[in-house]
Amino acid sequence: MKRIIIFCLALTLSSCSEIIDVDINTVESSLVIYGHLSSDVERQRIEISKSVAYLSTGENTTISSATVSVNDIYNYSFVDSLGYYLSDVAFGAEKDVDYTLKVNYDNQEYTATTTLADTTCITGGHLVKASLMGIGYYTPFLTSSGLKDEEYWYVYFTYEDSILLEGLSDVSIIQASTLIGSEPYDYVPFLDMTNVNAMFFAEEDREMVEKMFDSTSTTQPKFLATGDTIKISMCTITEGYYDFITVLNQSSGSSNPIFGSGAVFLPSNISNDAIGYFGSLNQKHIDIVVE
């Protein structure tokens, strides 16, 4: 809801702007480790990079000389693959197992542990077409079970033609306890309509919609036409991972005096002062066809 408010106010209260020079301290670079294990059997992915000073641009931050492994009762080695580290074999994370990530880089060891969260079931899904300011848009809509337990935290990924449509700054996240109502609550509005990036506009309104967006912005509209298929992954995650993604969500906006400071402070579960998070996803999928 916050984002929809910001979006509308931004439209209503456009202010002027200019790029300015500001002195910002150059801090020492930190190691950044991010990845999650999926319950789906697949080659799991970890990415490792370095932070760069805010005012520096164009630096290659990828780390390709680290040693990466994940241990449960087995030891899964990860190999460098164009800036990412992929497990050498496909495997899926399982319940009640502790997975420990170990990264060795520059004579330092970085570790983190994750455990797969419990899962829920998707019982159905469809797209609803509505109109905003005369522009058609689609809202994906899921029903599922098991949502009333406040121990559940969810993240939703959307794919079209196997391409992930949004980054972590855009994905929808829900804490089930916030949905508890006086009546049984058995659905999830899985794609948060407050998230502009996650809106699917109607293909027939492409021309009008594209006028609304700065073509150079990283935020670009997505379109759906009749017959298109999107895949939705509904992933149960741990509270810590939920908090991490929440902060990334918050950081996508800039500071705003109406809604307070834009400063966000990233949590991390990686040892040795590394930035990032090592989590796990208990995934369920559904394909939805635009009718």
Next chain:
Amino acid sequence: MSLCAQSQNAYTIKGKITDQNGEAIAGANVSIEKTSKGTFTNSNGDYQLYLNQGDYTLAITSIGYESELKKIKLDKNLSVNISLKTKEQDLQEITITSKEKSRNVSSVQMSVNTISAEVISKMPQLMGEVDVIKVMQLMPGVNQSSEGSSGYSVRGGTTDQNLILLDGSNIYNPSHLLGFFSVFNNDVVDNVTMYRSGFPPEHGGRLSSVLEVQTNSECDEVISGNLGIGLISSRAMLNGSTKDKKFYWSVAGRRSYADLFLLLPTQYEMPSTYLYFYDFNAKAVYKPTDNDVISLGSYLGRDRLGMDLLNFAYGNSLVYSQWAHKFNNKLSSTLNVDWSKYSYTLESDMYIDKITWDSSISSPSASYKADYFINPNNKLTLGTKTFYHFLTPGDVDLYDGNSYTIENYNALELSIFAQDEHTFYNDITITGTLRYNIFSNKSESSPKTYNTLDYRLGAVFPLKADNSIKLNVERNNQFIQWANNSASGSPMNVWFAASSNIKPQVLYSYSVGYFQNLNNDMFELSGEIYYKDYHNVIDFADNANLFASDIQGEVRSGKGKGYGIELMAAKTSGKLTGFINYTFSHSEYTIEEINNGKTYLSPYDRPHAVNVSVNYELNKKWDFSLLWVYYTGAPASFPESTITINGEVYNVFYERNTYRYLDYHRLDLSVNFTPKPEKKRWRSEYNVSIYNVYNRKNTWMYGFNEGEVTNYYLFGIIPSFTYNLNF
């Protein structure tokens, strides 16, 4: 002189102050020279003082009139009526300093500023309006929280630490249009007083300041009015009084049309976009006897903003009543009963986010205060004030008909207070106040009752007739606060109460000041130093989600401190009037779970602030105003590095408020033209103002994206024109 043994006889001196035509002069200052005694005339021009037997000199001053001195021998009850002559040369004598001319030195009260509606009307305008709160933001120690905002910080405190009162009743959110206007309509405002320390005994429950806005309660005509047409809003006011002046009434309203003029995006159509506010004031004053004044008033304001499928509506509602009764020359009392509510509604009609969110704080309250003059040198005030707060953080209706409620709860806030003001040898006056508070949070989840004590000790040590030193030591508690990180006037202020999880905030404050008047009070100088020690001060956790159902879970508490210097010089009479003030202010917090426990600057830390206001009255038709404002940029957190995850770049912040925005400054100019100032009826007034003359791009916020820093600013140079018709 004024110092008399308490065993001496005491007598009343009373009378009426009028002009040459016999018209009553309200608000005239009647003081006893070389003492701290004094009072103001009421709407009938009546005054009354209670003094020991002796010889005195009455000094009567009033804006636009020649001052008058009159020697009296007080050995019995006296009635002294005085007629003042109109001041031809200095018609626009202006008071912008302490509460009463000449009493700014002798009164025990320090850290106080009063501004009349007349002064406010002369100030440069922003978009055709001079706002009461924005004028008060020019006082020493007071700072606007962000460009164009009605939010303000006093001595480094947060915006919710300010008690804001309209005719004595709480206003929970003073903002219209996201803070660009306040809820106070100049047409009905009589005067505004802000206390930065040493609050009057009947006020409490806030740490940093009390702002009292008094509306008009008098009128010379059976019916008269004012019509104002501006570029962004228009307003109308009617008031009147019966010929015997026993009954007064007023109604006033405003309606903005900002959405017609704001810079709406032009690259696409935005049907059904709206952004406006309206408000109404109504008041009736009845004086059935010479000893009774009964007032009844109300305020209703509402802002609406939104577009097509999303609507905000928010505002204050207020109903208040007061009965002031004078039992005899020694004893008087005031009974107040009122009800104040702030609420907002957020409605989204977008399919999947279809939701209605209602939030409010509603507080009926009652207070009773009695003033008793034990003798002319000793005044005792006793009273009580009670609020019963109904807090509704969120009633949420979802699109499918389901609903849920963030726990609604009630809280009782009861205070009993006593103050004694005693004048000793050499007019040394000491005021001591005790205020015992009971605050009871009656929620199911975190009930808690707190018993706390406020105390305030003030003293004035006159050095000579025109200079003095004042001291103030106090401890205050605050029991309700709002969940709002906003620096501006966000409509989504959720007030929440102290509970078993959140202790009341406590402030120990120490102030000392030097006050000097020069050239027969033409110039007023003051300097104050203060130190503030906060306990249980709250701030919001890193990455706090203020939309969360559990606001208390987002709150952290710890310690804070602030200190500063405030210097003020004012010229209060003559064709050229104005003031210049300088404030040094430091404010910091240390809260265990914020910023890794390291001390960090409050967003309201302002090392340097300067305000210069000049008004020049060329003649009765023309006057010119200049205003220059400067302050150090607000502390802010900047990202110091970026990381890349999944192809996206994120900013990384390390510490809170270690950087600052650009320094803020601007120059405003204003011209007022009254073609026929002698006309009482159908008098036209024109105002032309230029806000931000040199087009300074003062920061509203920074954006951080891809290694660049973008300065967003709201206002460049803004000319405005307003037409007023008084009838």
